[in-house]
Amino acid sequence: xxxxxxxxxxxxxxxxxxxxxxxxxxxxxxxxxxxxxxxxxxxxxxxxxxxxxxxxxxxxxxxxxxxxxxxxxxxxxxxxxxxxxxxxxxxxxxxxxxxxxxxxxxxxxxxxxxxxxxxxxxxxxxxxxxxxxxxxxxxxxxxxxxxxxxxxxxxxxxxxxxxxxxxxxxxxxxxxxxxxxxxxxxxxxxxxxxxxxxxxxxxxxxxxxxxxxxxxxxxxxxxxxxxxxxxxxxxxxxxxxxxxxxxxxxxxxxxxxxxxxxxxxxxxxxxxxxxxxxxxxxxxxxxxxxxxxxxxxxxxxxxxxxxxxxxxxxxxxxxxxxxxxxxxxxxxxxxxxxxxxxxxxxxxxxxxxxxxxxxxxxxxxxxxxxxxxxxxxxxxxxxxxx
Amino acid sequence: xxxxxxxxxxxxxxxxxxxxxxxxxxxxxxxxxxxxxxxxxxxxxxxxxxxxxxxxxxxxxxxxxxxxxxxxxxxxxxxxxxxxxxxxxxxxxxxxxxxxxxxxxxxxxxxxxxxxxxxxxxxxxxxxxxxxxxxxxxxxxxxxxxxxxxxxxxxxxxxxxxxxxxxxxxxxxxxxxxxxxxxxxxxxxxxxxxxxxxxxxxxxxxxxxxxxxxxxxxxxxxxxxxxxxxxxxxxxxxxxxxxxxxxxxxxxxxxxxxxxxxxxxxxxxxxxxxxxxxxxxxxxxxxxxxxxxxxxxxxxxxxxxxxxxxxxxxxxxxxxxxxxxxxxxxxxxxxxxxxxxxxxxxxxxxxxxxxxxxxxxxxxxxxxxxxxxxxxxxxxxxxxxxxxxxxxxxxxxxxxxxxxxxxxxxxxxxxxxxxxxxxxxxxxxxxxxxxxxxxxxx
Numbered sequence: 009x010x011x012x013x014x015x016x017x018x019x020x021x022x023x024x025x026x027x028x029x030x031x032x033x034x035x036x037x038x039x040x041x042x043x044x045x046x047x048x049x050x051x052x053x054x055x056x057x058x059x060x061x062x063x064x065x066x067x068x069x070x071x072x073x074x075x076x077x078x079x080x081x082x083x084x085x086x087x088x089x090x091x092x093x094x095x096x097x098x099x100x101x102x103x104x105x106x107x108x109x110x111x112x113x114x115x116x117x118x119x120x121x122x123x124x125x126x127x128x129x130x131x132x133x134x135x136x137x138x139x140x141x142x143x144x145x146x147x148x149x150x151x152x153x154x155x156x157x158x159x160x161x162x163x164x165x166x167x168x169x170x171x172x173x174x175x176x177x178x179x180x181x182x183x184x185x186x187x188x189x190x191x192x193x194x195x196x197x198x199x200x201x202x203x204x205x206x207x208x209x210x211x212x213x214x215x216x217x218x219x220x221x222x223x224x225x226x227x228x229x230x231x232x233x234x235x236x237x238x239x240x241x242x243x244x245x246x247x248x249x250x251x252x253x254x255x256x257x258x259x260x261x262x263x264x265x266x267x268x269x270x271x272x273x274x275x276x277x278x279x280x281x282x283x284x285x286x287x288x289x290x291x292x293x294x295x296x297x298x299x300x301x302x303x304x305x306x307x308x309x310x311x312x313x314x315x316x317x318x319x320x321x322x323x324x325x326x327x328x329x330x331x332x333x334x335x336x337x338x339x340x341x342x343x344x345x346x347x348x349x350x351x352x353x354x355x356x357x358x359x360x361x362x363x364x365x366x367x368x369x370x371x372x373x374x375x376x377x378x379x380x381x382x383x384x385x386x387x388x389x390x391x392x393x394x
Numbered sequence: 395x396x397x398x399x400x401x402x403x404x405x406x407x408x409x410x411x412x413x414x415x416x417x418x419x420x421x422x423x424x425x426x427x428x429x430x431x432x433x434x435x436x437x438x439x440x441x442x443x444x445x446x447x448x449x450x451x452x453x454x455x456x457x458x459x460x461x462x463x464x465x466x467x468x469x470x471x472x473x474x475x476x477x478x479x480x481x482x483x484x485x486x487x488x489x490x491x492x493x494x495x496x497x498x499x500x501x502x503x504x505x506x507x508x509x510x511x512x513x514x515x516x517x518x519x520x521x522x523x524x525x526x527x528x529x530x531x532x533x534x535x536x537x538x539x540x541x542x543x544x545x546x547x548x549x550x551x552x553x554x555x556x557x558x559x560x561x562x563x564x565x566x567x568x569x570x571x572x573x574x575x576x577x578x579x580x581x582x583x584x585x586x587x588x589x590x591x592x593x594x595x596x597x598x599x600x601x602x603x604x605x606x607x608x609x610x611x612x613x614x615x616x617x618x619x620x621x622x623x624x625x626x627x628x629x630x631x632x633x634x635x636x637x638x639x640x641x642x643x644x645x646x647x648x649x650x651x652x653x654x655x656x657x658x659x660x661x662x663x664x665x666x667x668x669x670x671x672x673x674x675x676x677x678x679x680x681x682x683x684x685x686x687x688x689x690x691x692x693x694x695x696x697x698x699x700x701x702x703x704x705x706x707x708x709x710x711x712x713x714x715x716x717x718x719x720x721x722x723x724x725x726x727x728x729x730x731x732x733x734x735x736x737x738x739x740x741x742x743x744x745x746x747x748x749x750x751x752x753x754x755x756x757x758x759x760x761x762x763x764x765x766x767x768x769x770x771x772x773x774x775x776x777x778x779x780x781x782x783x784x785x786x787x788x789x790x791x792x793x794x795x796x797x798x799x800x801x802x803x804x805x806x807x808x809x810x811x812x813x814x815x816x817x818x819x820x821x822x823x824x825x826x827x828x829x830x831x832x833x834x835x836x
Binding site: 024025028029031032033035036038039043068069070071072073099101105106108163164165166168172174212243245247249251255259260262263264265266274277278280281282284285288289291292 | 462463465466469470473474476477481505506507508509510512513515546547548549558559560561562615617647648680692695696708711712714715716718719721722723725726780781782783788790
């Protein structure tokens with residue numbers, strides 16, 4: 009620590025070069041912060057205490073195949089099931105058929121199975137009492153400036169009403185506020201409407217249900233309960249497939265894309281470039297300071313402390329740039345997410361830890377060659393300029 | 395006064411830079427070629443140009459002594475171009491695969507307001523009426539070439555996964571007309587399915603993604619066993635599907651006489667508008683029609699825009715890093731050659747040749763970097779297969795990354811732009827350095 013001012017002075021000996029290098033490092037870590045946040049948010053999707061207690065039951069045939077609503081009773085009777093709710097796709101679109109919005113037609117108790125999603129009691133009551141009522145996610149409400157009390161015209165891309173019209177009209181009675189981003193994140197972008205109203209109004213649904221959600225009383229029994237639920241409809245023409253919410257989410261993401269691979273290959277390219285760049289800076293820094301380093305050694309600095317100082321300099325360089333870059337990512341992402349309506353995940357503590365470890369490691373790696381060169385410096389040769 | 399002058403020059407440079415980049419982004423390749431030719435003429439024919447080329451030659455000849463720092467520029471820019479081209483190639487491959495699935499002389503009819511085929515339901519009476527509408531091509535027997543199809547999803551085990559690793563695949567129930575409407579679909583192994591049987595044909599892409607789809611194997615869709623009897627190839631989105639007899643699929647999925655869509659061939663390749671009008675005029679029908687090209691292009695729009703957005707964001711951030719890396723190296727190079735440049739100026743070389751020489755040198759390195767990055771992206775990613783759940787379909791769509799010449803070209807343009815910015819400031823500094831100070835340095 010006592011050499012900090014010396015290291016600092018060495019680092020800013022050539023201001024232009026250090027600042028230019030810093031900007032590159034900032035850019036790299038800004039990118040790292042954004043991508044790593046995306047990766048973790050996909051990793052953590054569905055992983056939560058509440059999510060572990062929920063089972064999803066859908067048709068074994070495929071996710072678009074529906075199930076009869078008569079399964080509600082037998083599933084509820086399976087030992088270990090605390091509560092069961094059901095839902096179906098509504099296929100809603102706002103203003104333009106291509107502007108699709110996640111919208112589910114749900115049973116009255118659906119939202120109760122998601123305690124991590126907050127709805128004010130009065131709004132919850134209004135939802136129960138309004139046949140045409142809908143609950144909308146907070147992000148959607150913010151994006152389209154919807155307020156409680158507004159009429160909400162939606163088109164259904166799947167279900168026309170009895171008169172053949174694609175237009176449905178709903179009343180916004182409440183806003184969904186998810187508290188836990190891992191489990192409830194999708195509720196920010198979701199519209200919930202009454203399954204009963206939906207089923208009554210379209211000739212195409214005929215009492216069918218897209219999937220059931222059940223809450224188990226003991227997490228450790230989840231697998232057994234899942235098997236028991238599937239056993240109800242085994243060998244019927246509507247066989248089911250029951251998974252924990254976590255497994256179901258992981259399966260979706262896996263089908264969507266190999267996010268981990270994409271993110272890590274981009275990061276690989278970025279950090280490789282970064283190492284080259286800052287490595288070059290450190291080489292130049294040590295090369296032009298040869299005589300200074302020789303003086304340091306002459307006045308009694310040990311080889312080990314010269315090595316340490318050069319390494320510290322390169323780690324410090326990476327840390328300054330990296331912390332600024334990650335800081336920008338942390339500050340910027342919520343603003344960008346709010347502005348664009350994209351569900352960008354914020355940079356969390358885990359990303360910071362990984363980032364700082366990376367800064368230190370890259371700093372050491374790029375510092376090692378110049379540091380060893382400085383350590384091995386022969387005083388006489390260096391002072392003579394040979 | 396001097397400080398103010400420096401500031402104004404810096405400001406002027408930045409403004410000029412922004413304008414140049416704005417033009418550069420929009421410049422098509424003939425424009426770039428024209429610029430290059432003009433520039434080459436200037437170098438060969440004018441006095442200043444000849445001076446510039448000799449200074450450049452000196453600079454380039456010393457590149458080898460600065461291998462370390464020059465390679466930083468090359469590799470940094472190669473990284474930017476490689477990642478950018480790879481990401482854009484992913485988006486391009488995806489939308490290209492969907493676009494190829496459609497054509498302008500075939501049309502797809504769905505129930506009104508359906509965002510995609512899967513969401514549409516056409517009742518039996520509609521399915522009977524639609525082929526009778528005027529404007530549909532007819533085959534040798536005089537039957538209209540219109541293929542009512544059913545589209546459902548099926549869960550199948552993924553290749554290389556456990557029994558629980560299931561993915562969704564799109565299953566299309568078809569009749570004979572489906573083959574006539576899509577002449578590009580070829581049977582590559584086995585045979586076509588027999589009507590009325592639980593027999594499947596699998597696309598090449600589907601076979602790549604899912605386990606147990608080899609010809610002769612049996613797979614379980616839901617609680618029914620199907621035999622895989624053939625394999626087809628189409629080179630587009632259909633490659634990721636399974637095909638079976640429409641009536642059998644309708645039975646298995648309890649669809650009765652309804653279908654999802656009718657795909658048909660237009661009698662006149664330019665007759666879409668007329669066909670659409672006659673379809674809309676029929677009071678029995680409440681349907682939407684699109685050419686298949688429009689339909690599939692629209693499906694890919696959202697996803698490919700998103701991939702493009704990601705690609706450009708990542709590219710811009712990486713480019714910022716590379717620009718500063720290049721600036722750093724070129725400032726160092728200029729500093730190292732300060733005396734040499736000052737000597738040139740002292741013996742009568744003007745500022746322009748010095749600026750041009752340093753910029754040319756940086757852009758040469760950038761060009762090498764761009765070529766390298768593009769070549770790497772092409773070698774590694776061209777034809778690389780990936781899959782995703784496509785918008786508007788219910789199955790995994792497998793597609794190939796497509797590194798097109800247009801993408802490589804835009805990668806090169808990025809590289810040159812980075813080189814331009816990275817070289818401009820050091821070049822101007824070199825030219826403005828007072829000769830006396832520079833000569834006295836060291």
